[in-house]
Amino acid sequence: KNEVEQSPQNLTAQEGEFITINCSYSVGISALHWLQQHPGGGIVSLFMLSSGKKKHGRLIATINIQEKHSSLHITASHPRDSAVYICAVARGSNYKLTFGKGTLLTVNP
């Protein structure tokens, strides 16, 4: 079993829909990251969380440390949100990172 599991693996939505991507992990963590990777490869950091909730524009990330679960929400989705979204957990004080396999999101106009 992978230490970091994301669901769903693939997600297709219509423009304007509310999107949720989930990340569950099985190890103790010091922080959790959400990353975005567009076709063509570049990776951008969206959020880093150690507790609670963060919001940036139409994106919201939450984490429940007790349940070992995080969610990434996209409100009013747009075709430019189409990308792979990757969850990564940082383990211990040495900040070793383990990644989920990613969720491919396609938003159709």
Added chain:
Amino acid sequence: EAQVTQNPRYLITVTGKKLTVTCSQNMNHEYMSWYRQDPGLGLRQIYYSMNVEVTDKGDVPEGYKVSRKEKRNFPLILESPSPNQTSLYFCASSLSASGSEQYFGPGTRLTVT
């Protein structure tokens, strides 16, 4: 402009020919790391460095070496590349090792024949 640069961006080489992929950041970050990304396996950490002269193995260090002689540079060395090291490589940096946003380089696509 704050950035992480990698060179080369694309490289095709042959088995056994030593190569170095450079990584440089201009943000005075303490923490730097190398990852490889493979279809079906996702991103995996190769090596990381918490500061100058401090490096440690990630999950897939076999066949790779790194050094951190200066804060801004963190080169990845493949002493004797093999075809199973064909991959997309990313360098990243962050302000500290205690948990901060990671900044990724543009990636290096390596093919070993």
